[in-house]
Amino acid sequence: MIAQNFEYSSPASLEEALQMMAGGDAKILAGGMSLIPLMKLRLATPGHLVDLSRVPALDGVTEEKGNIRVGAMTTHFQVESSALLRARCPLLAAAASHIGDMQVRNMGTIGGSLAHADPAADYPAALFALEARVRLLRVGSDRTIALSDFLVDTFTTVAEAGEMIREVIVPVEEAGTGVSYQKLVQPASGFAIVGIAARIRKSGGKISMARVGVTGLGPMPYRAVGVEKMLEGTAGTADDIRKAASVVADGVDANTDIHASAAYRARMAAVYAGRAIQAAVSRAA
Amino acid sequence: MTKSICVTINGSSYANEVEPRLLLIHYLRDVLGLTGSHIGCETTLCGACTVEVDGKAVKSCTMFAVQADGKHVLTIEGLANHGTLHPVQEAFWNEHGLQCGFCTPGMILASKQLLERNPNPSEGEIRHGIEGNLCRCTGYQHIVNAVKSAAAKMGV
Structure with a gap:
């Protein structure tokens, strides 16, 4: 389990890192929790790694004008334990606490996880439900796009050569919103067989807003708009939730692997969607 | 293609020339002879290679030694204090x-x-x-x- 050799750079500033990336041949090393295993298996053989861990100020969580910005190098542990996120965007902190294990959460980063675009990663369920945006930097370019535009397929994003994730942007949660992340875990790897994030707001005894993000089920995570539409306007009774959750896998080409068949995954997606929505409804004020 | 690194391990400073692909666990065990940290699965699952890097528990089979350059590593060998167990x-x-x-x-x-x-x-x-x-x-x-x-x- 020895990686192919590579050139290693450890830039001390963001400008230097972007310059190193500009040639388009270098690959970013963030926490390495996905990349290093791939390199050891020689499924990835980058010739040049640019380690961002010594670039100052790429990690951290800050609030600004109704949004929370999470730096790309913020570790999962920092996300799960951030007082700001726990108070102002608890869904993201909850999703982070489910990732891998303690040691993986100490090293793995939100930017690295999103760039890797694993179809069973935990973050995207929460980030789709939060309608998150991703800020991408490259020499001479600074763009912010919706997560739904950033992720395009299994292990595939729209990031161009030389481009890096600078931060992930989520809204400050409105008071009274109920949230929940529920996951059927594959116990050996910690990945989601299915994971469902739900956000619910109520007004006048009815669900006024529902957002549901799904991971693990298909080739890529997604927002289950059909479920949301069926919930909005209802009282959120057990029957309303069951009916809405039952369509969570509609139109999705569910994955089959050694852990779960497509039919089982789709069925579990409905069960876990029901649990996540139920929990979010009960927490919504 | 080697890189100079300087790592403080259990309070002592070590300077070596290493290939960037050298894993931290192999650096500890094979280069420095600190065999207290074990190699179990070598795939980030089993945790036998867990060490602390700058106070954070990490799996040293999933970290390159060059990433530990300039950092403080604690292995099981450094945990007891002059014979008094932690x-x-x-x-x-x-x-x-x-x-x-x-x-x-x-x-x-x-x-x-x-x-x-x-x-x-x-x-x-x-x-x-x-x-x-x-x-x-x-x-x-x-x-x-x-x-x-x-x-x-x-x-x-």
Whole structure:
């Protein structure tokens, strides 16, 4: 389990890192929790790694004008334990606490996880439900796009050569919103067989807003708009939730692997969607 | 293609020329002869290679030695203080928190991190905290008891 050799750079500033990336041949090393295993298996053989861990100020969580910005190098542990996120965007902190294990959460980063675009990663369920945006930097370019535009397929994003994730942007949660992340875990790897994030707001005894993000089920995570539409306007009774959750896998080409068949995954997606929505409804004020 | 690194390990400074692809666990074991950290699965699952880097428990099979350049590493060899066992080590001994002992260095370092962050964990929190460490003797009951015992002792 020895990686192919590579050139290693450890830039001390963001400008230097972007310059190193500009040639388009270098690959970013963030926490390495996905990349290093791939390199050891020689499924990835980058010739040049640019380690961002010594670039100052790429990690951290800050609030600004109704949004929370999470730096790309913020570790999962920092996300799960951030007082700001726990108070102002608890869904993201909850999703982070489910990732891998303690040691993986100490090293793995939100930017690295999103760039890797694993179809069973935990973050995207929460980030789709939060309608998150991703800020991408490259020499001479600074763009912010919706997560739904950033992720395009299994292990595939729209990031161009030389481009890096600078931060992930989520809204400050409105008071009274109920949230929940529920996951059927594959116990050996910690990945989601299915994971469902739900956000619910109520007004006048009815669900006024529902957002549901799904991971693990298909080739890529997604927002289950059909479920949301069926919930909005209802009282959120057990029957309303069951009916809405039952369509969570509609139109999705569910994955089959050694852990779960497509039919089982789709069925579990409905069960876990029901649990996540139920929990979010009960927490919504 | 080598790189100069300088790493402080268990309080001593080491300078070496290493290939960037050299894993931290191989650096510790094969270059420095610190064989207390074990190689179990070598795929980030089992936790036998757990060490602390700048106070964070990490799996040293999934980190390159060059990433530890300039940092402080703590391995199981550095945990006891001049022959006095760390309370977590002592608790594993007292509670029979090991059978074959292969997972123990990683279990102890993971448990130490868990207790630093949560000095009084519930049984569920202990099990969640050591999720990344596998004991193939399946001696988890005694391991959990050892963590509880260490928590009680460290809380005194």
